[in-house]
Amino acid sequence: MSQKDTGSKWNLTPQGWNLEGVPAYQDQTRYTQVGRSVPRVDAPAKVKGEAVYTGDMTLPGMAYGKIKRSPYAHAILKKIDISKAQELPGVLAVLTGAEAPNRWGIVPQTANETVLALDKVRFYGEGVAAVAAIDEETAEEALDLIEVEYEPLPVLLDPFESMERAHEVLIHEDSPGNIMHQGEQVYGDVDKAFSECAYVLEREFHTNYPQHGFLEPHTALASYDPQSGQMHVWSSTQVPHYLHRQLSIVLEIPMNKIRVTLPTIGGGFGGKGEASSAEFAACLLSRKIGRPVRVTYERSEVFYTNKGRHPAHMKLKMGLDQDGYIKAVDFDNTMDKGAYSGWGVVVLFYTASMMHLPYKVPNVRFRGRSVYTNKPSTGAMRGLGGVQPRFAMECLLDELAEMMGVSPYELKMKNAIESGHTAVNNMFVPHSEYKKCLQTAVEKSGYLEKRGRLPFGKGIGMAGGYYISGTAYTLYQNYKPHTSVMIRVDTEAGVTLFCAAADIGQGSNTVMAQMAAEELGVFYEDVHVQAGDTEIGAFDLGSFASRLTYASGAAIKMACVEINQKLKETAAGMLGVRADQLVIKKREIYSMYETKKRLPWEKAVEAYTSINGSLVGLGNFSPPRRKGIDMISGNRVQGANIGHSPTYGFSCQVHEVEVDVETGRIYVKKVTEAGDCGTPVNPMSVEGQVEGSILFNIGGCLYEDQKLDASGKHLNPNFHDYKMPTMMEMPEMDTNIVESYDPTAPFGVKETGEGAVQPTFPALVNAIYDAIGVRFYSLPITPEMILKALKEKKEKEG
Amino acid sequence: MKQLIELNINGRNYEVAVNPRDLLIDVIRKKIGLTGTKKGCGEGDCGACTVLIDGKPELSCIKLAIACQGQKITTIEGLAQEDGSLHPLQQSFVDHGAVQCGFCTPGMIMSSKALLDRNPNPSPQEIKHELSGNICRCTGYKKIIEAVEAAAKVWSQEGVK
Numbered sequence: 007m008s009q010k011d012t013g014s015k016w017n018l019t020p021q022g023w024n025l026e027g028v029p030a031y032q033d034q035t036r037y038t039q040v041g042r043s044v045p046r047v048d049a050p051a052k053v054k055g056e057a058v059y060t061g062d063m064t065l066p067g068m069a070y071g072k073i074k075r076s077p078y079a080h081a082i083l084k085k086i087d088i089s090k091a092q093e094l095p096g097v098l099a100v101l102t103g104a105e106a107p108n109r110w111g112i113v114p115q116t117a118n119e120t121v122l123a124l125d126k127v128r129f130y131g132e133g134v135a136a137v138a139a140i141d142e143e144t145a146e147e148a149l150d151l152i153e154v155e156y157e158p159l160p161v162l163l164d165p166f167e168s169m170e171r172a173h174e175v176l177i178h179e180d181s182p183g184n185i186m187h188q189g190e191q192v193y194g195d196v197d198k199a200f201s202e203c204a205y206v207l208e209r210e211f212h213t214n215y216p217q218h219g220f221l222e223p224h225t226a227l228a229s230y231d232p233q234s235g236q237m238h239v240w241s242s243t244q245v246p247h248y249l250h251r252q253l254s255i256v257l258e259i260p261m262n263k264i265r266v267t268l269p270t271i272g273g274g275f276g277g278k279g280e281a282s283s284a285e286f287a288a289c290l291l292s293r294k295i296g297r298p299v300r301v302t303y304e305r306s307e308v309f310y311t312n313k314g315r316h317p318a319h320m321k322l323k324m325g326l327d328q329d330g331y332i333k334a335v336d337f338d339n340t341m342d343k344g345a346y347s348g349w350g351v352v353v354l355f356y357t358a359s360m361m362h363l364p365y366k367v368p369n370v371r372f373r374g375r376s377v378y379t380n381k382p383s384t385g386a387m388r389g390l391g392g393v394q395p396r397f398a399m400e401c402l403l404d405e406l407a408e409m410m411g412v413s414p415y416e417l418k419m420k421n422a423i424e425s426g427h428t429a430v431n432n433m434f435v436p437h438s439e440y441k442k443c444l445q446t447a448v449e450k451s452g453y454l455e456k457r458g459r460l461p462f463g464k465g466i467g468m469a470g471g472y473y474i475s476g477t478a479y480t481l482y483q484n485y486k487p488h489t490s491v492m493i494r495v496d497t498e499a500g501v502t503l504f505c506a507a508a509d510i511g512q513g514s515n516t517v518m519a520q521m522a523a524e525e526l527g528v529f530y531e532d533v534h535v536q537a538g539d540t541e542i543g544a545f546d547l548g549s550f551a552s553r554l555t556y557a558s559g560a561a562i563k564m565a566c567v568e569i570n571q572k573l574k575e576t577a578a579g580m581l582g583v584r585a586d587q588l589v590i591k592k593r594e595i596y597s598m599y600e601t602k603k604r605l606p607w608e609k610a611v612e613a614y615t616s617i618n619g620s621l622v623g624l625g626n627f628s629p630p631r632r633k634g635i636d637m638i639s640g641n642r643v644q645g646a647n648i649g650h651s652p653t654y655g656f657s658c659q660v661h662e663v664e665v666d667v668e669t670g671r672i673y674v675k676k677v678t679e680a681g682d683c684g685t686p687v688n689p690m691s692v693e694g695q696v697e698g699s700i701l702f703n704i705g706g707c708l709y710e711d712q713k714l715d716a717s718g719k720h721l722n723p724n725f726h727d728y729k730m731p732t733m734m735e736m737p738e739m740d741t742n743i744v745e746s747y748d749p750t751a752p753f754g755v756k757e758t759g760e761g762a763v764q765p766t767f768p769a770l771v772n773a774i775y776d777a778i779g780v781r782f783y784s785l786p787i788t789p790e791m792i793l794k795a796l797k798e799k800k801e802k803e804g
Numbered sequence: 805m806k807q808l809i810e811l812n813i814n815g816r817n818y819e820v821a822v823n824p825r826d827l828l829i830d831v832i833r834k835k836i837g838l839t840g841t842k843k844g845c846g847e848g849d850c851g852a853c854t855v856l857i858d859g860k861p862e863l864s865c866i867k868l869a870i871a872c873q874g875q876k877i878t879t880i881e882g883l884a885q886e887d888g889s890l891h892p893l894q895q896s897f898v899d900h901g902a903v904q905c906g907f908c909t910p911g912m913i914m915s916s917k918a919l920l921d922r923n924p925n926p927s928p929q930e931i932k933h934e935l936s937g938n939i940c941r942c943t944g945y946k947k948i949i950e951a952v953e954a955a956a957k958v959w960s961q962e963g964v965k
């Protein structure tokens with residue numbers, strides 16, 4: 007029963023199992039489209055160079071927009087003189103901040119960004135004016151002619167300094183203490199629990215300031231039609247509908263007069279998870295001149311406008327009882343928000359929720375604050391809110407294991423949660439194969455045999471992690487379904503799926519086609535996906551928080567119910583059997599009892615549509631809402647529902663490293679990974695996500711860090727000085743999808759886009775400890791740090 | 805100050821008026837309209853803009869257009885067979901899941917082609933070395949290497965132009 011015929015190496019039914027008695031979901035004959043490794047639907051166009059990205063588009067009469075940026079990280083904007091720029095031949099319009107003063111931001115309660123700076127600039131590279139011209143060269147020339155007078159202010163680059171000096175310098179007038187948001191969450195009696203613990207450890211951890219590094223810079227093309235008042239925006243975004251709403255606020259145009267279309271997107275990783283000035287500037291300039299305007303960022307502008315990962319300064323204390331069960335966690339987190347709020351509140355409380363899984367923790371205290379500094383703003387970056395606390399927790403657990411004299415694996419297995427777990431903050435995990443992840447990665451890597459036994463300079467380390475899947479939290483301030491899907495079936499187009507979900511390169515269009523095909527009993531190649539367009543597709547929150555497969559899967563299932571019912575009724579009449587005895591599979595409709603009674607699927611479609619016209623099904627998905635409460639007292643806890651999701655993905659990584667003690671260089675030799683992503687809809691895509699995730703955070707752990715000088719100037723806004731892993735840094739990777747099926751999820755699916763980045767930092771740090779006996783608490787771990795640590799170690803021992 | 809030059813791209817001659825400081829990438833993308841070649845950094849650091857010039861991989865974002873007269877330039881659009889079917893390298897990238905967002909893909913394929921033209925049987929280490937100037941942020945590279953290795957097999961078995 008191998009799935010060779012479908013081109014998949016995945017065999018959902020383990021060898022030797024008798025299909026009788028096997029749960030229906032593991033009966034591989036049940037799925038023909040889901041669970042298949044199929045090539046991406048968009049891959050051929052991409053390999054031919056025919057896929058059209060926003061920056062590849064030109065429209066008749068199109069002008070080019072450019073943004074002038076501040077050379078100060080904190081300064082009052084005293085005067086802007088645009089007259090010379092306006093006079094330059096070829097310049098069509100110049101825009102300043104005052105023309106679009108409405109504040110935008112993905113979290114409505116804290117929205118504080120404007121398209122261009124109004125009265126002051128708060129980070130180096132902030133936009134102060136924009137120009138539209140007949141070509142890019144002229145636009146650039148015009149930028150130089152814009153004269154701006156600044157009055158520099160003290161620059162705050164460190165969150166602790168920022169809080170300390172808040173009485174003398176405020177970055178935002180309405181944020182006392184320079185604190186964007188702070189919160190406390192207490193579950194159970196933490197102090198009492200600590201007093202009863204046999205093992206207690208507290209450490210401080212600091213993470214770095216990396217950026218997404220997607221290859222396609224932000225680009226937006228806007229075309230305003232003065233006659234109809236209609237604005238059409240093509241943009242490289244992950245969140246067409248959030249962008250839609252922000253545009254409506256800033257442009258003061260009703261949403262039904264704005265259309266957002268996504269051409270091919272060249273990666274996002276969270277960096278395109280909120281609006282950008284490129285989009286606003288393109289729209290505003292286009293409205294001014296009644297011609298299409300395109301704004302494409304230079305790579306340096308991508309760095310300046312950032313929205314990368316928050317540096318986190320964390321204190322973590324954990325206590326275990328005599329037997330090694332976790333009794334209490336105390337977590338204090340200071341996050342560096344940079345200049346503007348963005349996703350800030352959400353990220354802060356995500357870090358809090360990370361304490362509650364994937365281990366059973368009965369008493370938890372969290373105190374956190376997100377602090378403004380004069381840095382390019384931080385935001386959402388792959389594994390948002392999870393990566394930093396996971397680093398702290400998994401490293402601390404390794405230290406505690408050592409304290410107890412057991413292996414980290416044993417300690418983590420002992421505390422790992424299982425299906426049906428309710429955390430103390432009311433997060434509910436319907437299904438978990440976390441233990442299987444730990445076991446698989448550890449066994450396949452030989453972790454237990456190797457740990458502590460490798461020669462000096464070589465080491466092995468492990469870590470686990472989890473991530474939300476199909477997020478339950480929305481910032482849309484409206485409880486409408488998170489995803490809506492419309493499916494149309496007729497003889498003209500076959501199957502067409504309409505959903506404005508954003509395929510940013512992760513492959514969601516292919517996965518949606520597979521799920522729709524599965525449910526309709528056709529082949530994935532039969533499904534035309536119309537995605538990423540707010541006018542054509544139905545509503546979807548966007549591609550973030552690893553929500554799409556789950557959410558769109560649920561909506562697709564619902565949309566197919568009515569379609570299948572109608573086709574079965576039609577076929578029933580044609581075949582002379584009862585509709586409820588019909589099965590639709592592989593484009594055929596047949597009786598499950600008399601399999602000879604069958605007809606081609608398209609015959610039923612033809613019969614139905616020739617009487618009734620096109621067959622349309624609607625589906626939507628709203629995640630279950632659970633209260634953010636302390637399960638012990640029943641009290642509501644602020645922000646506790648951030649991090650709730652309908653299900654969770656889990657993973658474990660084992661890293662093997664070699665440290666060159668002469669140069670301090672760290673070589674990651676091999677990574678063994680095991681992940682619980684539920685049913686892998688497209689296993690080849692899952693592997694791609696996991697492999698990409700591993701290298702992504704190897705970069706974050708060892709190389710990547712944005713650097714600013716004392717004045718706040720960005721020192722490495724390019725791929726030459728900001729080093730991301732190349733092929734040379736790629737380790738051997740053994741990724742394993744563990745057998746998993748969440749019975750509460752559509753097709754049994756979970757996430758895979760962000761879970762796999764979670765264990766990378768701590769697994770690597772633990773491996774380095776095993777190699778050289780030094781623990782690192784700050785990232786990235788540079789060769790200089792290694793050499794310094796080795797020297798200190800030698801001195802201590804010598 | 806513009807001058808008329810002739811560029812041979814994918815076997816066809818194009819007459820274009822360029823400034824001496826115009827970069828090859830801009831001429832290819834904007835003047836000629838072949839947008840398959842991508843600009844990820846514009847500074848020679850990411851490889852997305854790789855094209856072949858007389859068979860050698862070159863970064864078109866740091867190459868002056870006027871310097872390319874009389875040379876044979878191949879872009880990603882020049883790879884597919886005449887009947888529109890994919891070049892084995894392209895097919896292999898599709899089949900092996902070596903494409904995610906696709907923004908690095910044209911440059912990656914051009915660098916791979918240069919490698920296989922020169923050495924149809926590269927070791928994984930040689931592939932890594934040759935493609936280390938092409939950044940991919942999505943895939944973690946593993947499937948790209950697999951795709952190049954598989955294409956090399958087809959290459960040596962069937963022979964490819």
Ligand code: FES
Pocket residue numbers: 842843844845846847848849850851852853854863864865866
């Ligand atoms: S665009 Fe030429 S190397 Fe990046």
Ligand code: FES
Pocket residue numbers: 221272273511902903904905906907908909939940941942943
């Ligand atoms: S596929 Fe996205 S950068 Fe390579």
